[in-house]
Amino acid sequence: MHIMSFSERAYIDVPEDLIIENGSSYFGIPNTNFDAKIGSRLMNEYLDERVYAEELGFDGVMLNEHHQTPFCGGSVMDVEAAILARITKRVKIVLLGNPLPVADPLRLAEELATIDMISGGRLVPGWVRGAGSESIANNANPAFNRERFNEAHDFIIDAWTKPGPWRHEGKHYNYRYVNPWALPLQKPVPQIWIPGIISPETVIWSARHRYPYVALGTNLEPTVEMVNLYADVAAQEGYQAGPENFGYLQNVCVAETEEKAQELAKGFVYGGGFGSFARAEWMFPPGYNSKEATKRLAKAMTDPRTGTEIIRFSQGKVDVEEIKRSIDKNFQDALTSGLVIAGTPKTVLKRIRVMLETLRPGIFGTWYHHGPMSFEDRKTCLRLLGQEVLPGMREIAKELDLPGPFEVKPGSRPLPASGKRDSVVGALKAA
């Protein structure tokens, strides 16, 4: 199993009321609230935490990219990755992911190749469509998001593998000269993983490309459905999916006592947490969603019996105290459901075991903090995870036979002789 450490590297000095008053949205908060002195300190602490994660024995450090928001400090993730490539020695540098539709694919091909060379071949690139707000933050037409994703993906693979110079006249990208003198050290290309929040279209695309799919803190039940969907498509493609094809990112906060861990874990829902990433009109810019997704959204926003909770369009004045009460309730629900795991190493390991038994992933990310939390507490959390939880997870992975994608090549398992695929998940039970 590949175990990695992750956090959003958030700008954690934003008052919670500000997020709530902004329509429960991190995106859109004026940057007059940003202090570069605090930003400078945080960025260096976050780099140190990744070096520390390597010392503690994690297999990978995972980074991500979001733009123009305090939610995530990775607006230029490749710069962080390039630094880590040099100051770490062993860990994989896992980028989940570069938002392809808003990038310049040729430049990205060069950046990633550079990181792979500096790191001595430790890069794991990962690619996303990007949250809807990335289209706004980067001025990339959301109505062509998926087309741009597909074209950029194919282009980068070509840029890494097809002898140059050559020319690309595509629908969305035009290059008169493609001949990069920066190519990945890993041949033919580094292993590519695809993170997401279980959109079926992306899951299917990943399975067809034999790319491991990493679900980002999604609810257990739909994640099981996603794993099954991936495995079905894999079978159609003629291979048996295994743990090496699946990853899961888990909110997990560890401290010396149960009480302290639970208190710190509230950071995961600070200001509403991921549910407050951006207001709906920014999450779903024009044409970003497929027709089917728009239909679901249309139903959800007008039918009070279904999912109104997730559809949060801008509304006038908000009742901050009432929203804080609902955040608190959501936090309790997340603890119960296992979306957030918090506690001492012993209790945390028990709950992680349930996740591993159910989802059977070969990649497991530990998202160890969000919201206000001191450097000391963050390091303690990392230390307890690394020293006391990680060894237990490795034992469980061995017992359950959960190889990671560097132990078994994703997409290399043959289908059983019957032609019917084997089961890929465990029985669904409460975490």
Next chain:
Amino acid sequence: MANQEWREETVRVGGTDLAYITAGTGAPVLVLHEELGHSGWLRWHSELARTRTVIIPHHPGFGKTPRIDSVRNVRDLGNFYTKALRAQNLRPIDVIGFSLGGWIAADMAASDPSQFRKMVLVAPTGVKPPQGDIMDMFILTAKAYLDASVHDAQSNPEFAKLYGGEPTPEQFEAWEDARAESARLAWAPYMFYPNFASLLENVVGLPTLLVWGKQDQIVPFSAAEVYKNSIPGAELVAFDNCGHRPEVEKQAEFSQHLQRFLA
């Protein structure tokens, strides 16, 4: 619907089933709808339909007419309608364009003024306003954009009728179709072509009426001067206490001007 004045039909145009709304009798008038789609049948439509055949095509990609993959900007869409007018033997035709529809009409006129007999542009997008910016619909909900389109929603009886009133799931989907296709046509630069004023100088010999609300929050009134100064002989009618929808906000005066100008 009881006593519905209009009907919806489809015509095959160059491989596309173009859906349109039509009503009335008399010489045809082409109405090019705005960026949120066809607004629904309103009083000014009824009044015009007494003496004219009103034709309101649903732009390709806006839901009812299928999307055309090769249409990537307003020039492409104008080209589609130019071909449609020729194929249907409708040249020269009177045209009324609203907002994005006004830009499409003006672009067609700049390319070939002879395809129109007379042209009415109601607060068209297409040029960069000298003061202010065109309101960005892509970072707003359709409802918020609609609310911003009139100067005084409270005292306007027809405002509540726009797009059928309260948003239904079907209306939400229709708006999302319209927003998505508008993004394909005019994402950036937002709703204008940088050199459009120069192109408009080619609108020669085509009687043109510009109608604008002075309190327009969507396309700032300053853009009216660019249109007026660029199109030779264009007439500007400006309404005070009026936003982006003079056809609704100043309906009686709007209809009078229409009747006078199109006579």
